[in-house]
Amino acid sequence: METGFTKWIIVVTVVMCCLLELIDTSIVNVALTQMMGNLSATQQEVSWVVASYAIANVIVIPMTGFLAEQFGRKNYYLFSVILFTLASMACGQSTNIWELVAFRFIQGIGGGALMATSQAILIDTFPPQQLALGQALFGMGVIIGPTIGPTLGGYIVDNYDWPWIFYVNVPVGVLAAIFTVLFIRDPERIKNAIRRPIGEIDWLGIFLLVLGVGSLQLVLEQGESEDWFESAFILAFTLLTIIGMAGFVWRELTAKQPVVDLRVLGKSRNLSVGAFLSFILGFGLFASVFVFPIFCQRILGFTAAQTGEILLPGALLSGFMMPIVGKSIQKGISQKFILPLGFIIFFVFSYWMSTQISPTAGESDFFWPLLLRGFGLSLLFLPITTMSLAGLSGKDAGQAAGLTGMIRQLGGSFGVALVGTYLERTTMQNRVGLLPNISLYDPETQQRMQGLIANFMSKGADFMQAQRQAYAALEGMLMKQTALITYSQIFLMIGTFFLLCIPLILLIKRVRPGEKVDLNAAH
The missing domain is CATH 1.20.1250.20 (MFS general substrate transporter like domains)
Incomplete structure (x- = not known):
């Protein structure tokens, strides 16, 4: 040391x-x-x-x-x-x-x-x-x-x-x-x-890892832009993912000296649960960081720098809280108590954000919810990591650390892919759902159109030009309202996903204060 x-x-x-x-x-x-x-x-x-x-x-x-x-x-x-x-x-x-x-x-x-x-x-x-x-x-x-x-x-x-x-x-x-x-x-x-x-190096295991995990990551990164399974390209790499991942699991479970020892998952129930929770953590961390900047820049018109400044206080709070959470675990506060609190706080953050989504929202509307997000993440990362690796030593600890790191990254990729797909496809579904509320036979819609036409004519447009501009403005309002509904639904979806994971914590074996975690091999 x-x-x-x-x-x-x-x-x-x-x-x-x-x-x-x-x-x-x-x-x-x-x-x-x-x-x-x-x-x-x-x-x-x-x-x-x-x-x-x-x-x-x-x-x-x-x-x-x-x-x-x-x-x-x-x-x-x-x-x-x-x-x-x-x-x-x-x-x-x-x-x-x-x-x-x-x-x-x-x-x-x-x-x-x-x-x-x-x-x-x-x-x-x-x-x-x-x-x-x-x-x-x-x-x-x-x-x-x-x-x-x-x-x-x-x-x-x-x-x-x-x-x-x-x-x-x-x-x-x-x-x-x-x-x-x-x-x-x-x-x-x-x-x-x-x-x-x-x-003697497990070259076959390395090849299957590259094929399976690399193809999966490619599918997640490119799926939305390629229209998912409508694309022969995505279908081909999905097949390679299945072949590669199945072959990789088989190889690593049967090889004498595997490059990634998957058998370590069977040695610790906490590691198996922790691997899944690491996936959820990656999902929430990357999905929320992905969707919030898109909302701020597309809908509210913020610059990239403005958006980043809004996210910064919550990130700094996470960093400040990490050592405090670490000391709490060190003093014997159980991860089985801290984790449900973290999941609940992240759900509250997501619900709160869904209520703050509006066309008039400003930076101050997101300050406290994003601080809450930072606090919730600090209550998740450290308990999941220490719980997953407790009781493991030597190579087992190293393999466990590598596996949980990979799974956290994949969770983030799944989160971004799922949110991106939901955003694109559900926006159009929500638009269809709102259309019955807009009709030229509706007095409120007629009144709005007349007001828009009058406004454009007052700026020099003739009646036909003003009418076309009014239709375009009405379409813009419809799409903006549709997008607001979709973003609100996304935050609720992320929060609900976290809430549903709480029962998994019952599967965790209690980690005794001071239980040895040898991470000399944890890479």
């Missing part, structure tokens, strides 16, 4: 890298329009900038335990920092869209390793009795990163040019690489680990 100055330098280094990785999952979203113009790309093409990074992330995360043991954790971490930094520079230098997509994939390979391995390094830095504090610091990055991405991205896009969303990673990456060389050390178990000969 490290102490004093060295300990906190390591903390700063790994939390910084974790934040970088997660910020990059969302920072590009606000720059896609500018990229389309500068790189002469279509909306379909530019969506691969987001998809390629996410696909690389979700492939690498479950393999980090194996890779760190095979090459040494410090070496693997240093390589990942350097790869992420160089890929960030290359992204900013890209001259066409497919160059950018390729470099984003490479950046995602480095980034996935940063998040997963940062958790292990933090845990090794703290003594066992401070486990919850180490997890809390890691959780700060997981919760804050995706939330402040749009804030930082919006500021950069508004004041500079899109390549700078990648260039800002470079000085931080260089500093992290220097600190890694100087301060981070491998634990004894990693130093003494027997490296597998090339021929």
